[in-house]
Ligand code: ADP
């Protein structure tokens with residue numbers, strides 16, 4: 001699928017309050033830092049002049065800067081502001097009530113500064129006024145006494161943060177940004193002030209916002225002098241895209257002469273970042289294609305004819321693929337047929353390609369991806385090859401195994417499940433059968449193709465939802481004792497399958513996901529990856545009603561669930577988040593809830609429990625009992641995300657819903673609504689998200705606004721594609737796709753989702769440059785080549801030096 005390239009104004013509309021880059025919104029320092037996390041690229045430039053050359057830096061400050069990651073002048077010069085404060089955007093204090101729970105920038109004069117000691121939590125309250133006649137109270141809980149003494153009556157300050165209200169007083173509690181205006185003329189109409197993230201450690205070392213700005217100024221000047229800011233893009237690209245020259249852009253990004261110029265400058269710098277990323281990826285793709293050992297040209301026409309004419313096919317002497325297709329109890333949806341055709345086309349290599357298929361099949365939860373994958377696997381088997389079918393967890397692998405075995409039971413196809421906890425002898429038999437070629441489809445986790453498993457002739461690999469879990473969650477879910485892939489293997493890459501076993505051919509690969517990614521992103525990161533999409537759900541699915549509640553609503557929520565159980569004999573899920581690296585803590589939360597609920601609200605009902613600390617067998621047993629209606633309620637940690645169909649379960653109750661990612665919530669919701677009855681998904685948000693409780697700090701308000709925004713998206717739409725898009729926009733693509741772990745990207749300004757137009761542009765430009773000049777040896781590319789060599793530690797393996 002393709003996402004539209006958002007125009008900047010459209011983007012801003014959607015994320016205005018949360019993530020606006022320019023002038024309007026502010027982010028908490030934490031969020032700003034997260035966004036700008038410098039991701040270590042293949043190699044960081046080294047050997048540059050150190051910070052000691054800068055004026056006004058004591059050795060102590062140099063040390064502080066260096067432990068914060070600023071080792072060289074370049075580190076400072078390229079540390080761009082996370083946001084700007086624009087004098088035109090200041091909100092008059094008497095207007096603040098209109099901005100409750102939203103981010104603002106204001107300017108005000110200190111009227112009073114008081115310290116109220118308290119045994120529990122002392123605080124400083126600073127009152128500000130401005131010409132509008134309005135007032136604002138700043139509140140500090142950290143070092144309140146000291147704080148209260150920092151403010152002098154009559155002094156002017158710039159403040160930015162989320163506006164709160166407590167007992168009718170408008171406040172910003174613990175404002176993330178505040179700056180003393182020593183000269184009131186300093187910040188007036190027309191001025192734009194760059195705001196840099198400064199860690200508390202740097203502040204403690206005596207570096208103020210102002211002195212940091214000066215350091216950056218100096219660093220930029222020094223870098224310019226020694227040629228570090230010289231142009232590095234090929235001239236014709238600069239001309240073609242009307243890019244701002246490099247030196248000028250760097251100056252404008254730091255000290256914009258106007259918001260419009262700053263936009264142009266940022267665009268240029270983003271282009272540069274993405275262009276160099278694309279150059280490398282383009283070279284990688286070239287290299288990968290040249291490494292292909294050999295491909296299988298599958299004969300796909302029998303299944304193609306069966307798709308066209310099932311009746312004729314049933315009469316003909318056909319193979320298992322056609323048999324399974326024609327005996328399905330339902331008709332494939334249009335999207336399923338279309339995707340299958342695309343897969344078969346790749347498999348046939350009829351377009352003359354010499355590389356294997358690498359296709360992503362995306363479709364919402366329940367859209368029927370499994371059957372599409374199975375039909376493709378059967379074609380590979382008809383052609384004499386074996387298949388590997390992988391899932392992210394053992395539980396999901398076991399579930400797939402059941403599904404496949406059921407569908408295949410009238411055929412001769414042999415499937416095997418390889419997971420941990422199997423007896424040694426049993427395991428050896430399974431491995432032998434895979435090695436001898438007797439097993440047609442081996443089902444397991446990612447470890448299937450990575451550990452000691454030997455296939456006789458592996459030709460087709462399917463992997464389901466490989467990237468869906470966050471890395472931390474994957475670590476937690478992986479059963480250490482068993483033959484699952486180690487977490488480091490997962491981290492390595494989200495979509496690229498690494499096949500360790502040397503085989504005669506490079507297998508075709510089909511990846512499946514319910515979390516769609518933009519096409520440009522797929523192209524960028526996985527170069528040769530193509531995408532098929534199933535847009536519709538099979539007919540007859542009932543929509544799931546989604547509701548948002550808070551913890552204090554529990555009695556009502558439970559009562560409603562109980563009514564379902566009593567009146568309709570339906571079943572209920574209660575899910576607790578798997579949030580930390582610790583399976584233990586989360587399992588304990590579920591255990592506690594189990595104890596409490598079986599003693600109270602659900603004491604008259606049969607309640608089951610499943611969590612990560614349980615063994616694979618126990619988990620499966622608990623789920624089996626739930627499926628067979630031995631339990632009315634199943635209390636679970638997120639392991640149930642991967643549970644089998646339980647058509648009779650119609651209520652999905654998700655506790656601490658704000659701790660889940662949107663995509664994950666959507667997945668969970670997809671566990672109900674599988675039967676004919678109408679279903680409900682109840683999102684239960686933590687009490688602290690309920691508004692107006694006590695005094696909330698600017699950060700807390702920001703966090704809860706973000707969280708509520710996410711949950712509301714889920715209530716508003718059941719379209720998985722919409723949700724994935726919202727998730728990416730809110731969280732940033734990098735985080736969502738696990739790119740931060742992939743080590744491929746070093747992005748300071750650019751965002752792979754927000755800047756998809758530049759992503760696409762640079763993709764084409766880099767490919768064109770590389771195909772015309774693979775080693776970047778022409779004079780026009782000289783500066784580009786030098787920069788490339790400087791940027792990537794392993795660059796020489798791409799650009800043969802010498
Ligand atoms: P997902 O895409 O989430 O992996 P599944 O492959 O698990 O979805 O399919 C969900 C359910 O829908 C399964 O029970 C499957 O048998 C059923 N199904 C798949 N395709 C169709 C179809 N075309 N019509 C009706 N039911 C279908």
Ligand code: MG
Nearest residue numbers: 366369370464
């Ligand atoms: Mg699935």
